Amino acid sequence: MPSTSVGSELQTWDQPTAHFQEPISEHSPSQLGDDNNTATQGEDILIQQLAPADGGPGAWRLLAAAFVFEALLWGFPISFGVFQNYYSSLPQFAGNSNIALIGTIAQGMCYLGAPASAALTKRFPKFQRQQVWLGWPLCILGLIAGSFTTTLPGLIATQGVMYGLGFVTLTYPIISFIDEWWIARKGMAFGIISAASGASGIFMPFIIEALLQKYGYRTTLRAVAVGMAVLTGPLLPFLKGRLPPAERSAMGKTNWSFFKKPLFWIYCASTLLQGLGFFFPALYLPSYATAIGLSSTSGALVLAIMSLAQVIGQFSCGYLSDKKMSVSALCTACSVMSMIAAFVLWGLAKNLALLLVFGIVYGFFGYGFTTMRVGMGRAVSDDPSAAVATYAILVFLQGVGNILAGPISAGLLKRRIQVGTYGIARYQALVVFTGTCMSLSALVISLWYLRPRTIRKLLGGRA
The missing domain is CATH 1.20.1250.20 (MFS general substrate transporter like domains)
Incomplete structure (x- = not known):
């Protein structure tokens, strides 16, 4: 690994340990020189110890x-x-x-x-x-x-x-x-x-x-x-x-200063809203496929295709977040495409082909959103010690949707099935709820970035 890369890593890990250093004003010039030599030697040792x-x-x-x-x-x-x-x-x-x-x-x-x-x-x-x-x-x-x-x-x-x-x-x-x-x-x-x-x-x-x-x-x-x-x-x-x-x-x-950043709470709200609608397709696609006359194998096939799209989507979104692309823009795009997939593709699906297209689009973008947790954490804190904390909090918020999926679906599912209607009647409210959650998830972030730049700066957000 090039030496410049190692140097940047040492700088990255320097911040959390800075509070262990003694004040400079308490040392004489000769002591400062000794300290600098010691620090340099310690840095050389650390470089040798750390794997790339x-x-x-x-x-x-x-x-x-x-x-x-x-x-x-x-x-x-x-x-x-x-x-x-x-x-x-x-x-x-x-x-x-x-x-x-x-x-x-x-x-x-x-x-x-x-x-x-x-x-x-x-x-x-x-x-x-x-x-x-x-x-x-x-x-x-x-x-x-x-x-x-x-x-x-x-x-x-x-x-x-x-x-x-x-x-x-x-x-x-x-x-x-x-x-x-x-x-x-x-x-x-x-x-x-x-x-x-x-x-x-x-x-x-x-x-x-x-x-x-x-x-x-x-x-x-x-x-x-x-x-x-x-x-x-x-x-x-x-x-x-x-x-x-x-x-x-x-x-x-852990440096908890990210709690003071309004943008962190924007990401929390967006993640919570996305999580409330996120789990329904995976839960109900097999039964939806059966309701429109397809075999159980077809329902399993839709889930398998959605899983394949998930693999591609999560890798792609994670890769793009490393390329200095706006995490907020990526999150908004994922939520908007998931919304379109739910409202248009799932709601109108009456055959295997359209269900497969829904599985591909939703698998790529719906699951791609979940990869943004790391990028969200980096957007609200430069301190490496906060990375695991922000990740865990966002996982928790999405998990609220997992817990509430059962009670929510029980209130939304209808008994009758009418194949010719939107969402074949039984799943209509569920489809609308999923699409609405995705749209609100995108809207929360979009409204934040549509605010005047001066107001964002006043409130402490990032441009």
């Missing part, structure tokens, strides 16, 4: 390992729809509306537990790898324990609570590692990680469906647990940070 960022074997090994963890361990709970359909067909669970709680809790803990896990990661930076080693077996054991239970409360406690707690525990140390290894290309790195669940969404639901139909849920949960352990266990040694322990300890204190 934004590339090199260590950075790519970490990113590859994190991708596999995200694809498998997060891909499983977001594929819960397959389990939900299967559990609903079992006599002991038939007609029980609480089945959905298993997936809701597993995913909800990952979203709503984000701030707590991130705070733990930042508070005890020396124990980040131990945090991974605590969360990883919890996920595996949650699935194994679930395979031995025969009651719904048991499945909620194991496949839901244990698994969700394990995943949220291990996630934020990994995010912190990525934040250390990837600096100038941070948006691209997080785009790749975000796309991992989309990559697994292309094949994981089909594998789980086949296992459930052939072997039942007990054997399936055990098989998934063994598969996860075998595929992710050997990668655990690659999950480690780049900074020396002393530097990581200095980064343990």
Whole structure:
């Protein structure tokens, strides 16, 4: 790596540790010279110790390992729809509306537990790898324990609570590692990680469906647990940070000054509004496909195509955010295109072709928006110590939509189906709600940037 790049990294990490330096006025000129020599020697040692960022074997090994963890361990709970359909067909669970709680809790803990896990990661930076080693077996054991239970409360406690707690525990140390290894290309790195669940969404639901139909849920949960352990266990040694322990300890204190930036709250409002409508297409596209006369395979195909578009969209948006493009403009574009996809493509879809087009457009732009969390954080704070905190807060806000998706949809879905009408009648209000949330998400950011520049400066925002 060129020496200029290393120098810029040292400057990046200098800011959080500045408060440990003694005041210059207390030293004599000779002492200052000694201090400067010591600082120079320390900087040379640090340069020799640090592995290259934004590339090199260590950075790519970490990113590859994190991708596999995200694809498998997060891909499983977001594929819960397959389990939900299967559990609903079992006599002991038939007609029980609480089945959905298993997936809701597993995913909800990952979203709503984000701030707590991130705070733990930042508070005890020396124990980040131990945090991974605590969360990883919890996920595996949650699935194994679930395979031995025969009651719904048991499945909620194991496949839901244990698994969700394990995943949220291990996630934020990994995010912190990525934040250390990837600096100038941070948006691209997080785009790749975000796309991992989309990559697994292309094949994981089909594998789980086949296992459930052939072997039942007990054997399936055990098989998934063994598969996860075998595929992710050997990668655990690659999950480690780049900074020396002393530097990581200095980064343990988060700079919360971004709370004073109005732009941060604009991004929070936009993320919350986008999250309220974000989850409905993935939840209801299979049943929508069945309602217009398509097979269950066609519904799964639409989800797979949407997952593929998600991979491309999240990588592309993350890459563009590194190219000095306006994060606000990217967020607005993603929300506007998602709005058009919902109002026009989903609402008018009466055949497989239009549903596939909707899956492509929504998968690219709807999921592309979620990659902007890193860019939003950089827009409101130059301090590296705030990166994980802003990311976790925005994840939490999107997770509110995940938790409320069930109650909201229960009030919006209608009983009757009329294929010739907009949204085939049953899903009409749901389609309109999704499109409205996307439009409001774009509007919040747009109105902020349409304000006169002088007012923005007065309120402390960025141009």
